[in-house]
Amino acid sequence: MNNSSNNLTLDKTPEITHINLDKLELNRYRFYPVTHKLEQPALTFIRPLLVHQQDSGELALLDGFTRYESACAMDIDQLPCQILSPETPLTNIIALLTEQHENVLNIPIHKANFVAMMLNLGLSREQLCEHFLTPIGLSPHIKLIRHCLAIHELPEEVQQFCANKKLSFKQCLALTLYPCDLVMEVLDWRNILHLSSSNILELLEHIHDILRSTNSDIKIFRQSPTILHALQANQPPHEKTRLMRTAVENLRFPDLTAVREDLSRIHDQMALPKTVRCQWDQSLEKSSLYLQIDIHSQQQWQGLLDLLNSTRLTQGIKQLLEKL
Amino acid sequence: MKPIRSISIHPQQQHSLSAKRLLEKTDLSLTQGELPRIDTYREGKRHLHLDVKKGQSFHRCSAFGKDYVCCNVHVLDQISNCPYDCSYCFLQSYLTNQTTQVVTDVEAQLNEIKQKTAQQPWRFFRVGTWDLGDSLALDPLTGTTSELIEAFSTLPNAVLELRTKSDCVDQLLNLDHHQRTIVSWSLNPADIIEQEEHRTASLTQRLEAMKKVMDAGYLLALHFDPMLVYPGWEKGYDNLIDDIFRFIDPQRISWISIGSLRFNPEMKKTMSRNFPKSQLTAAEMITGPDGKMRYVKPLRTRMYRHLMERMVPLLGDNPPFVYLCMERADMWDKVLGYHPESANHLDYLMTESLDQRFPNLVHQTPTRSDYCAKDTAREPNG
Numbered sequence A: 001m002n003n004s005s006n007n008l009t010l011d012k013t014p015e016i017t018h019i020n021l022d023k024l025e026l027n028r029y030r031f032y033p034v035t036h037k038l039e040q041p042a043l044t045f046i047r048p049l050l051v052h053q054q055d056s057g058e059l060a061l062l063d064g065f066t067r068y069e070s071a072c073a074m075d076i077d078q079l080p081c082q083i084l085s086p087e088t089p090l091t092n093i094i095a096l097l098t099e100q101h102e103n104v105l106n107i108p109i110h111k112a113n114f115v116a117m118m119l120n121l122g123l124s125r126e127q128l129c130e131h132f133l134t135p136i137g138l139s140p141h142i143k144l145i146r147h148c149l150a151i152h153e154l155p156e157e158v159q160q161f162c163a164n165k166k167l168s169f170k171q172c173l174a175l176t177l178y179p180c181d182l183v184m185e186v187l188d189w190r191n192i193l194h195l196s197s198s199n200i201l202e203l204l205e206h207i208h209d210i211l212r213s214t215n216s217d218i219k220i221f222r223q224s225p226t227i228l229h230a231l232q233a234n235q236p237p238h239e240k241t242r243l244m245r246t247a248v249e250n251l252r253f254p255d256l257t258a259v260r261e262d263l264s265r266i267h268d269q270m271a272l273p274k275t276v277r278c279q280w281d282q283s284l285e286k287s288s289l290y291l292q293i294d295i296h297s298q299q300q301w302q303g304l305l306d307l308l309n310s311t312r313l314t315q316g317i318k319q320l321l322e323k324l
Numbered sequence B: 001m002k003p004i005r006s007i008s009i010h011p012q013q014q015h016s017l018s019a020k021r022l023l024e025k026t027d028l029s030l031t032q033g034e035l036p037r038i039d040t041y042r043e044g045k046r047h048l049h050l051d052v053k054k055g056q057s058f059h060r061c062s063a064f065g066k067d068y069v070c071c072n073v074h075v076l077d078q079i080s081n082c083p084y085d086c087s088y089c090f091l092q093s094y095l096t097n098q099t100t101q102v103v104t105d106v107e108a109q110l111n112e113i114k115q116k117t118a119q120q121p122w123r124f125f126r127v128g129t130w131d132l133g134d135s136l137a138l139d140p141l142t143g144t145t146s147e148l149i150e151a152f153s154t155l156p157n158a159v160l161e162l163r164t165k166s167d168c169v170d171q172l173l174n175l176d177h178h179q180r181t182i183v184s185w186s187l188n189p190a191d192i193i194e195q196e197e198h199r200t201a202s203l204t205q206r207l208e209a210m211k212k213v214m215d216a217g218y219l220l221a222l223h224f225d226p227m228l229v230y231p232g233w234e235k236g237y238d239n240l241i242d243d244i245f246r247f248i249d250p251q252r253i254s255w256i257s258i259g260s261l262r263f264n265p266e267m268k269k270t271m272s273r274n275f276p277k278s279q280l281t282a283a284e285m286i287t288g289p290d291g292k293m294r295y296v297k298p299l300r301t302r303m304y305r306h307l308m309e310r311m312v313p314l315l316g317d318n319p320p321f322v323y324l325c326m327e328r329a330d331m332w333d334k335v336l337g338y339h340p341e342s343a344n345h346l347d348y349l350m351t352e353s354l355d356q357r358f359p360n361l362v363h364q365t366p367t368r369s370d371y372c373a374k375d376t377a378r379e380p381n382g
Helices: A065-073 A090-100 A108-121 A125-132 A142-152 A156-164 A169-175 A180-191 A197-214 A218-222 A225-232 A237-252 A254-270 A298-308 A311-323 B017-025 B106-118 B144-152 B190-196 B203-215 B233-247 B265-274 B297-314 B329-336 B343-357 B368-373
Strands: A016-020 A049-053 A059-063 A078-084 A276-280 A289-293 B006-009 B030-032 B047-051 B058-060 B074-076 B100-103 B125-128 B158-164 B181-186 B219-227 B253-260 B285-287 B293-295 B321-324
Touching (some): A049 A090, A059 A065, A059 A090, A065 A078, A090 A108, A090 A125, A108 A125, A108 A142, A108 A156, A125 A142, A142 A169, A156 A180, A180 A218, A197 A218, A197 A237, A218 A225, A225 A237, A237 A254, A254 A276, A254 A311, A254 B297, B017 B047, B058 B106, B106 B144, B144 B158, B144 B181, B158 B219, B181 B203, B190 B203, B190 B233, B203 B219, B203 B233, B219 B233, B219 B297, B233 B297, B253 B297, B253 B343, B293 B297, B321 B329, B321 B343, B343 B368
Parallel strands (some): A049 A078, B006 B030, B047 B100, B074 B125, B125 B158, B181 B219, B219 B253, B253 B321
Antiparallel strands (some): A016 A078, A049 A059, B058 B074, B285 B293
16 A cells, blocks of 8 residues: 555544444445355454444444354354444545455455445545555556446356456456346356356357357257257266357357368368378468378388378368368 | 547647648647547547657558568558547557547658668558558548658659548549559448448448549559458448449559458457447457457358459459458468469569559569568568
8 A cells, every 4th residue: 555545544543342233234345245154253253343433323344244244143243343433534444445355355356346336435436546446456547447347237146156266357357248148047057067167258258159140049049959959968067068068169160160070071081090190270270281190110101101192192181271 | 520529739740731730620629738648449539639750650561470471561650540430440459549649740751751762772662551540531630641642742662552431532632643642442331331330431422532533543442351241241242342343443443452350359359348239249250370360261261252253353354453461372372363472472463563554653663583582681670
C-alpha cells in the first residue's frame, strides 16, 4: 500500500465487544463465498471479527466470514468483535479489506467481485484506477473495470467453478461471452464426463461457435445424434469425454474433418509397414508430408527401397500431397 | 466527419496546411497539445490528433513474413486508427494508443521517402498509407493526401497507393497526379458492407467514386481482402464482381489482391465483445502455425477459386496482375497455378506487369536479376 489514501489510519484502536451474531449484516462487504470450515475453531475465535458500524447503526461484517460461518454451525450466539466507527473513511475500509484478503484476492474471480463491490460501495471508476486496482494485481484501466463487472454477472455456480479451478482473469472473461444456458449445460456434463477446466473452455468455445453458425441453441444441440451418443455411451467417463470432444470438433470443423478423413483413407490404403511413419500438419496449413523411417538392417533398407518405389506408395504420396 | 467529436493539434503543426484546412472545414474546437492517450477503441475514433512525424515512417508492410508470399509493398505511417468501424478490423486489438492520428508534416515524410527510394534506384516502389487506417476517410478534413499526390507525381521510382472504403475522392479529382497515384478500394458484397463495415461508403457509393477517379485519369486497384464467409457468400461475391466490372474498365486496374479474414486468437474475443451480433468469428477457422486464425484451407481454396472463376473472364486479354495476400506458395499453386519464389520475385512480377500494361509508368524496365539478387539486407529498414 504505497498510496496515502490506502493506509489504514484509525484514530484509536477499536474496542472489543461481544456481539450477537444475528445482529450482523453480512452482504455489504462480502465478495466471495465461504467454502471451508475451520478445523480448530476454538483457537480461531480468540481473534475478534471486524465490524463496520454504519450511520444507521447497522453492523456490517467486514472481516471474519469463515469464523462467522463456523460459529453459526457450532450454535455459538456471540463472538468478540472490533467495531470500526461510521466515520472511518471508505478508502480506509477498502485498504483494510485488501490487506485482510490478500490470499483470497489472488484468485481472479474474487478480484472481479471485489471490484464490483468497491463500485457498489460508492467508489468511482477513476478512484479505482488511481488507487485500488494495482494493489490487487489488476492493471489500472477503465476497460478492466468493465470486464470485472461482466465477470461479476456470471451465475453463482459458474463463479464457483472459476474459484475452484482458479481460472485466470482471461478465462473468466471468456465465460462471459457464452450464453448462460450453454455454460450451465457444459458444467453439468462434469457429472458424466471427465472434464478438466481446459476441456470445458474448449467445449464451450466450439459449441458456442457451432450454435452461432447454425442459429441453434444448446437444447437442440444436445439432441444431435453424436452428442447424445457421447453422453449416453456405455463407456467409462474418459472414453465418453473423448467421444464428446471428437463429436464437437467434427461439428465445428466439417471441412477440415472431411479432408482429414480423406487423408486418413489414402494413408490407410498405402498400408505402410510399422517401420515407416507418414505424418502431416493436422491444421492443413503446411502442405508437407513428414516421412520417418526406422530400420535396423541393410536387408530392411533394401526392402524399404522397393516399397518406396512401388506404384501403390507413389500413388498414395501423390494423392496425399494433392489433398494437402 | 460525424464520428470525430474533438480535435487536437501538435504545437509544431498549428501552422500546417492541414491545420488551416481544418479551421475552415469544421466547427469543432481545436486544442493544441501533445498526442493524447486514449485506451478505449471507440473513444479513440472520436478524437483526431494532427501529429508530427516521429522516427522512421517509411518501411516494408508489417504483414511481411517468411512463410508467406508477400508483395514487398512499402507503407508510410501517416494514419493511425480510422473513423470507420468494421467488425473484423484488427486495429481493435492492435493499437496501444487508440487516438485517431494523422501525421501532417508531410514534407518531413516525403524527405524520408525520397532518401530511401533513392537508395534503390532500380526498384519501383509501391507505397501505401493504409497500414493502420483508411487512406482517404479523413482526407476531406486534413487534406494531407493532396500534398502526397503532388509530391509523388515528381518522384522517379515510386507510386502512391491510396486504399479506402470511402467515397471521399472529390478533393483528388483536379490534382496534377501524373498517374503516379493509384486509388484502390477494399471491396466486399453489399450486404456485408451493410452488416460488418459500419460507417463506410456503400458499394454503390464506392463504385461511383471509382468511376470518378478513373475519369480523372487515375489508375485503380482492387482488394478483395478480407473475403468473408457467410450464408450465401458465393452469390454475394458473384454479384460484387458483376457490379464492379459493369462500372470499371479492367484496363485501368493496376493490380488486384485477394485474401481472407485473419486475426490473432485474442482478437476473436474482442470482436465478440465489440460486435456481439456479428457471426464472422463463428465460421470454420483454425489457428495456423503463424499463430493467426484463418478459415480452414479447403474453405479458403474454394473461396479464392470461386472469385477467380467469376472474375477472370471479365478481365480481358491484358489482365491486371492478381496476387494473394498472406498465403503460402501452395495456395498460389492451387488458385493461380504458379507461385513466386520470394517477395522480391513477386515485387518484380508486379512491376513487370505495370511496365508492360502502362507504358511510361515504371521509370526503367525491371529485370529479375535486379529484384531477386538483392536480399533483405538491402531493404530500407531491413
